[in-house]
Amino acid sequence: MWAARPILAAACTLYMAAVLGVEINGFVELAAPAFGPPDAPGAVLLITPFLVCFGGPFALVASLLLVLPTVSAARWAGTRFTGHDAWWWVPVIASVVAAAGTAALGTAWRPGPGPSALVWLTGATLLTAAALVARRTALRGGRVRHVLGWGAVAAVAVFAIGTGVFATGLVPEYRPPRVDAAVLSGSWTDGEGGTLRLAADGTAHAEGLTDHAEAYKDDAEPTAAKYRCSGRGTWSYEAGDPTTWDQRVRIRIKDCHGLGEPYGWRIGGTPDRLELGSEYGEPDAPDWYALTRR
Structure with a gap:
């Protein structure tokens, strides 16, 4: 044997x-x-x-x-x-x-x-x-x-x-849903106590969001209080034609420097359950910090 x-x-x-x-x-x-x-x-x-x-x-x-x-x-x-x-x-x-x-x-x-x-x-x-x-x-x-x-x-x-x-279309290939600024306006949550409010006038309000990018740089647990951030700022939507993969949401919060930078937040999920994703970690195999509509 x-x-x-x-x-x-x-x-x-x-x-x-x-x-x-x-x-x-x-x-x-x-x-x-x-x-x-x-x-x-x-x-x-x-x-x-x-x-x-x-x-x-x-x-x-x-x-x-x-x-x-x-x-x-x-x-x-x-x-x-x-x-x-x-x-x-x-x-x-x-x-x-x-x-x-x-x-x-x-x-x-x-x-x-x-x-x-x-x-x-x-x-x-x-x-x-x-x-x-x-x-x-x-x-x-x-x-x-x-x-x-x-x-x-x-x-x-x-x-x-x-x-x-x-x-043949028997199984459809996934594509992110096409959105616009009006669709994105509203409240978002990370499911762990962090929230983000995107107002129709272009202002943004973050409360207890986790800065995973900074935690990754420090090789630390993102649950630490120092990586939770809150503040006010602005946001904008970029259509990113020609494909929906290129859509971006730019969110700029004064005390949350690592959130969504430098690539912006990407669109994911489905039309009835949208998600925003912020990339962090290794560039060739990134992790994602996801927010969903409340």
Whole structure:
């Protein structure tokens, strides 16, 4: 079981599953509300060979620390409880291992029941698939080329199906709603006690907003009172033609220098639930401080 071929076959399975996951997530992001346009899902097909440099080592480590022990535990359980090695012990053990991992993550991040169930199901599925491939490789020989070949076919198929779904309009691609200054006037909240009032005459009033940009610069928790700001100022709306992605709301509050600067607040959400988003963090993978209409 602990030979090179089963280890490599399991690692290739995990790697191709990660490629498919990134690709599918890219299509999901096309339809999900956001403050900025997502990357094209097809880009993963072009950079897949380069991902080996980063994903390959992680897949090998996971193969050694998770997949092979799962197969060994499944063999032990089958021999111990049924008297023979049976493949269906693999998903049983994988489900237990995934549950333990989900519980550990839940203790640290507390994601909630829905996300926790999704994490458990995803982990159990990936671990089961990789463990079954490793088990089969150990019993019958090479599977590496089959895994890579069928994984590449699956990646192309996902790209073709996803492209067709969006091209035909079966699933609409998300675009921020077109707004104007009159629509934006009113009260906004961050859901954590902070509020923003945009008046029709162009004045703005902030109360307890969080300056995430300043907190990020200081590498500090944004919940600290020093990063809460209040004050009065002005605001304006920029249509940003030709696409709704380019719309901006410029808000200038004297004591809230980091809010929305230098890029302005972006429009997000849906027509019946508008959102304003202020970017902070890494430029290539920003986080967003979001306000919603009250």
